[in-house]
Amino acid sequence: MNRKEFLQMLNERIYFLDGAYGTEFFKKGFKGVIETLNITDKEMVFDLQKAYVDAGVDFLLTNTFSANRLKLKSLKVSYNIKDINYNAVKIAKQAAGQKNVYVLGDISSTGFLIEPLGEISFDEAYDVFREQGEILLNAGVDGFIIETMSDLKELKAAILALRDLSQDIPIIAQMTFEENSKAVTGTSVEIFATLLNDLDVDVIGINCTLEPEKLLSVFKKLAQYSKKPISVEPNAGKPKLQRDGSIVYKTSPEKFAIYMEDFVEVGANIVGGCCGTSPEHIRLMIKFLKNRKPKKRKIIAEEFVSSRTKLQKISPFLIIGERINAAGKKKFQEKIKNKDFSKIVELSSMQEQEGAHVLDVNLGIEKLLDKSHFSLVVNTLDKIGSLPLSLDIQEFEFMEEALKEYVGRPIINSSTAKKEKLDNAIYLLKRYGGVLVLLTMKDKIPETAKERFEIAKEAVEYLEKNGIERNRILVDPLVLPVGAKKDPKVTVETxxxxxxxxxxxxxGLSNLSFGMPNREALNASFLTLCLDKGLNAAILNTSEKCTMNAIFGTLVLKGKELAKQEFLKEDPLVEMILKKKEKEIKQEIEKLLEEYSPLQISQNILSKAMEHIGELYSKGVIYLPHLILAAETVTPVFEYLNSLLEKNDKQKIGTIIVATVEGDVHDIGKKIVATLFKSSGFNVIDLGKDVPASKILEEVKKHKPDILGLSAMMTTTIGRIKEVKDLLEKEGVKIPIIAGGASLNKEIAENFGVYYAKNASEGLKLSKKILKR
Structure with a gap:
């Protein structure tokens, strides 16, 4: 099956994926790493996959969800990665038999966050996915499915790795989202869809985390924004603890089948099931939906650019801030050369407050720099949750480095109309996604509007012929300095x-007034003329109030209006922390020290500010990058205050040990908890992931913490929480235990005899209440 055949198939009818693997093996009493069954109990894997084939699936997934090098190492699996993946394909093909069932190589997260949020590089993740993908491809899979991804950057690494292995194999790419339509890393469904519209995948989808009725509203957004076929795999409701200690999911096969009709009505092309779904769920779904034709979807026509967390519509007008530009600024250039990006962070915040939608980034003289400068500046701006970027980079290898690290849909600024430059742009746009700024020139700037127009028209036709749609192109008609006797009417006519x-x-608006007096008036007046002729975007100085007012006024007169930007208005200290304003924070602390003791500031002011930031995170006002940045910002402040205390006064709010239970290598949730607690003044001892109960007991006895925090993300591992609780009781160790994780809920936690916290913020509040008691 090649990609062309695959896409033709999806036009004919609804196609069906299989259901859960882990929860089904758990029902049979297996409690280990399910991918090891490909070696130790092939029959168990075969029987489940044969049941899915008999249920009527079109696509059978290989039992390789966690079978990448990093995940297997985390799970302490000693079997050879090649054997695990190769056997998985062999078993799936045997289960498929002679029926018309296709085998998809199943790939998911490494279990690690990629820089700047985590500790592994983009290239490391790429290599891990390529290694697993190559084994699966050589073993004979018909396509790939990437699923349950929570980080858009990691998903991009997987897509690039698999596509580099084969240009002709189908790829389904899926992320997992919370009920607020956001991934844990802050990426919305809309941002996910608009980037993947550009990337070289065939189907865009959502799976896991939510039950059908809660996932439907999230999926509706995907249906509106995706220009490609769409897929969905909900969970079978929420897990429920039985009296015998087993876990069942609430949504029955009958209800699941009925719910899935809603997804088909919204426009799903491929449907299946995730956690808790069984062959019976899938059988009834297929029986209910068999031979249904895919519904036509009404797809939003507007174009967008985005960062990891911010989506920006291009129409009616895109304001691109120009001030992150080191050209001709020696001090700024020197800072960038020394990898001091504090000025860039400051300018980012200022321009956002002034009304910029996008930030243009020009690092100045590129021969003074290397690739690391570009990856670092992109990651720095990603970490502060900046606006989308327009990357003004001349060297091809530097541009590619920046685009590789960029999370979202950027503007590539820019390309001339020369064929070799256009070919480079085509490669970058297809590989990394984005919108191109196209200059209306080849070797030199044409004098007349007609010449510029003809050059642009020819270049756009070439781009379209090579797969780049015109709605991904912003043509720059070229603004020249009026002081150099260049006629601005040529630009307006173009x-x-x-x-x-x-x-x-x-x-590029400011080129007009270069070297002239009263620049702001010239810029504003000229921009009004351009807007009247249909201009869609401008790179400009957002601190020019006259220019900004000209935009709003002209658009209103044309019957258009810019959407109002929402800014986070919080306590000044909270805002300083979230914007990493280290100098201002230091000044504020010194001012507070005139009235309060270091201990009072630490426990009553700084800790409460971080508690509030935790609440903002739990409410979806800020996201994981902001939380990590806030923690990094306040940690040295806590250390400074601690250094001022008398020896006897040096104390933390409390001590907490955190761990992800044995058999579970999902570390993101637990790390968020550790980050928030540490930055709120707690002494945090992080035991890591996949920690046996005996090790937790040993560390509790050694450190005597006030609270124990346990994380279990998988249905197959939440029972380990009770195992830890029972062992501690048996050993006579009394300690409050707070537990959380995707598969846990309050009912199960109460049955285990532990406290339940839905998120890090709730955990922090609960911990403080426990300590007060």
Whole structure:
């Protein structure tokens, strides 16, 4: 099956994926790493997959969800990665038999976050996915499915790795989202869809985390924004603890089948099940939906750019801030050369407050820099949760490095209309996604509007012929200095010609007034003329109030209006922490020290600020990058305050040991908890992931913490929480235990005899209440 055949199939009817593996093996009493069954109990894997084939599936997944090098190492699996993956394909093909069932190589997360949120590099993740993908491909899979990804950057690494192995194999790419339509790393469904519309995948989908009725509203957004076929695999409701200690999911096969009709009505092309779904769930779903034709979807026509957490519509007008530009600024250039990006962070915040939608990034003289400068600046801006970026980078290898690290849909600024430059742009746009700024010139700038228009038209046709749609192009009609006797009317006329052709345009506004007095008035007046002729975007100085007012006024007169930007208005200290304003925080602390003791500031002011930041995170106001950044910002402040205390006063709010239970290598949730607690003044002892009950007991006896925090993300591992609780009781160790995780709920926690916290913020509040008692 090649990609063309695959996509033709999806036009004919709804196709069906299989259901859960882990929860089904758990029902049979297996409690280990399910991928090891490909070696130790092939029959168990075969029987489940044969049951799915008999249920009527079209696509059978290999039992390789966690079978990448990093995950297997974390799980302490000693079997050879090649044997695990190769056997998985062999078993799946045997189960498929002679029936028309395709085998998809199943790939998921490494279990680690990628820089800047985590500890592994993009290249490391890419290599891990390529290694697993190559084994599966050589073993004979018909396609790939990437699923349960919570980090868009990691998903991008997997997509690039698999596509580099084969240009002709189908790829389904899926992320997992919370009920608020956001991934744990802050990426929305809309951002996910608009980037994957550009990337070289065939189907875009959502799986896991939510039950059908809660996933439907999230999936509706995917259906609106995805230009490609869409897939979905909900969980079978929430897990429920039985009297015998087993876990069952609430949604029956009958209800699941009925719910899945809603997804088909919304426009799903491929449907299946995730955690808790059995062959019976899948059989009834297929029986209910068999031979259904895919529904036509009404897809949103607007174009967007995005960062990891911020989506920005291009229409009616895109304001691109120009001030992150080191050209001709020696001090700024020196800072960048020394990898001091504090000025860039400051300018990012300022321009956002002034009304920029996008930040143009120009690091100045590139021969003074290397690739690491570009990856670091992109990761720095990603970490502070910045606006989408327009990358103004001249060297091809530097541009590719920046695009590789970038999370979201950027603007690539820019390309001339020369064929070799366009070919480079085509490669970058197809591989990494984004919107291109196209200059209306080849070797030199044409004098007339007609010449510029013809060059742009020819270049756009070439881009379209090579798979880049015109709605991914912003044509720059070129603004020249009026002080150099260049006629600005040529630019205005070029905009008019391009607009009539249905092409979007963008200008570098400040070029007009270079070297002239009263620049702001010139810029504003000229911009009004351009807007009247249909200009769509401009790179400009957002601190020019006259220019910004000209945009709003002209758009209103044209019957259009910019969407109002929402800014986080919080306590000044909270805002300083979230914006990493280290100098201002230091000044504020010194001011507070005139009235309060270091201990009072630490426990009553700084700790409460971080508790509030935790609440903002739990409510979805801020996201994981902001939380990590806040923790990094306040940690040295806590250390400074601690250094001022008398020896006897040096104390933390309390001590907490945190661990992910044995058999579970999902570390993100537990790390969020550790980050928030540490930055709120707690002494945090992090035992890591896959920690046996005996080890937890040993560490509790050794450190005598006030609280024990346990994380279990998988249905197959939540029973370990009770195992730890029972062992501690048996050994006479009394300690409050707070537990959390995706598969846990309050009912199960109460049955285990532990406290339940839905998220890190709730855990922090609960811990403080326990300590007060």
């Amino acid at each position: 905009i008019e010609l391009l607009s009539k052709e249905g092409l979007m345009t963008s200008v």
